Amino acid sequence: MNLTETTLAKLLVIDDNQDFREMVVQTLLEAGFEVVTAIHGKDGLKVLAESPVDLVVTDLVMPEMEGIETLTAIRKRYPKIPVIAVSGGGPTGGDYLNFARNLGASYAFAKPLQMDRFLSAVRECTDGI
Numbered sequence: 001m002n003l004t005e006t007t008l009a010k011l012l013v014i015d016d017n018q019d020f021r022e023m024v025v026q027t028l029l030e031a032g033f034e035v036v037t038a039i040h041g042k043d044g045l046k047v048l049a050e051s052p053v054d055l056v057v058t059d060l061v062m063p064e065m066e067g068i069e070t071l072t073a074i075r076k077r078y079p080k081i082p083v084i085a086v087s088g089g090g091p092t093g094g095d096y097l098n099f100a101r102n103l104g105a106s107y108a109f110a111k112p113l114q115m116d117r118f119l120s121a122v123r124e125c126t127d128g129i
């Protein structure tokens with residue numbers, strides 16, 4: 001590798017809310033990350049199987065395969081990939097975030113995201129990539 005080449009961290013964003021997903025993707029792209037997306041946990045696991053990533057950002061409340069199940073599967077199959085959990089999950093959102101932390105999420109954030117804190121967590125999880 002020559003000195004002008006850089007390695008971008010590749011992130012997977014899993015969220016069923018298209019507007020939120022697009023906003024997070026745009027923010028991450030502007031911050032210099034490579035990003036792939038999925039609309040629910042099953043789709044996310046398929047993306048992971050096809051293309052390795054350096055970090056997963058996953059919503060916790062989704063159809064098909066919700067985020068806690070997704071997080072559990074990622075921890076089992078890809079134990080070294082850091083995961084950031086996000087949730088706007090209504091009255092149980094805080095419980096979901098705590099549960100996600102207990103299952104191994106590196107960070108857990110409530111929606112709407114405070115982007116500066118979120119990007120700081122992403123950078124910490126991908127430091128050295």
